[in-house]
Amino acid sequence: MTIRSNHRPAYAAVAVSVASIALLQNLVIPVIPMIEADLRIDSDAATWTMTAWLIAAAVATPLLGRVGDLRGRRATLLAVLGLVMLGDLVAAFAPNIGVLIAGRVLQGAGGAVFPLAFALLREFMPPQRLTGAIGSVSALIGIGGAAGSVLAGPLSASIGWRGLFEVALIAAAIGALLAVAWIPRSATRASGRLNSLSGVLLSGWLVALLLPLASGAHWGWTSPVTLGLFALAAVLLVAWVVSELRSATPLVDIRMLAHRSIWPVNAAGVLIGVAVFGFWGYLPLFLEVPADTGWALGLTAQTAGLVLVPLLAGMSLAGFATGALSRVLTLRTQLVAGALVMGASVVAAVLFHAAIWQLAVAGGLFGIGVGTAYAAMASIIVEGVPASSVGIATGVNANLRSIGSAIGSALMTAIVFGSVDAGGRPFESGYDTAWLTIAAVAVLAAVIVAVVPVTRRRDEVPVLLPTAPQPVLADAA
Incomplete structure (x- = not known):
């Protein structure tokens, strides 16, 4: 088919678009103190810059994913990127916190890029390369989110916190231009209305x-x-x-999501979201606890960010290897293995955290687990639902992971900071208890996927898995 003949440049356009939005997920976290000082606000007001993005993305992801299914994914992708660029402009020149939050709400619409990207990949990627393409894009989502939090500090020191949104604007504009030039018009549309x-x-x-x-x-x-x-x-x-x-x-086909081939993956998505934020989101805080507590490492924010590099590398390696792994392991087996590796690496961090290298190794293993689980999860959803429902189905899965992340944040805060010393600093036992809980959650995700038998839906049209080596890394480059 013609739509598959130019899949390499189309894949590149999707990847750049996804990366530009992924950067925005955690971009403001390291620069919240700068925002507080510049806009003269307290920390409670400043945290709404994160909450606004989370809620806007949660609402936009399934709704705009469904709009893409109905009206065309390419056109919807371009419209979403336009909203994000407008949000970047508003945030970059915001005179007060209200305008900045409005800009972050507009940026949150970019969450819909992720399900739109997966739906587009199913349209134009050859079947034998689809799993690898989904894996690599899934890796980019995680890498972009982590890279945003790691790079924001050093970049803001040079260009200020407002300059970060200008960089995001340029990245989104490049993604939009490539999408116009290289992504073919959507060939598959769902019937009905919103x-x-x-x-x-x-x-x-x-x-x-x-x-x-x-x-x-x-x-x-x-x-x-x-x-x-x-x-x-x-x-x-x-x-x-x-x-x-x-x-x-229906906006979301509940019966489709309740099928045995789909609901265990979505349930695992919630639990893996809990585990990802519970460890990944709190590892820098653990590293930065002052050394005078007698048990902590007392790293600076910049050094703590560097300790996350192995996590990013592990996630990247696992995500890009999904296509090759699918020739020897089923996607469900990869999801189970990824969740188990996540749990084991968190337990390792609890047992061995006296030196930086120990946590770096644990983080690297955790990244491999996350990358494997995320890529397999996305591939199972994309390949397991009708082509006309890919946008909404992957949007729901992404939302469930976001809900899991919010639960993970609340759980970690309650356990870690539920008991503090006279100086308001958490105890080592608080982190140990919280992370062991997180490890158990990851293992539970693996158990749910492993024990529920798989049956094929009557309306399912299987997507051929690769039977020969795929040059996915070359395509990604």
């Missing part, structure tokens, strides 16, 4: 759930606001499920 009621209910329960998860530690987990929002999220979730099951044109 279910507005389902969209409102879905957005409502996501916002009601993520707000208290992000701010519950500050508000108090038993405060009326926190408990009220959790209750509202539960009510809206039930209403959304009922609405989808009764609708002739």
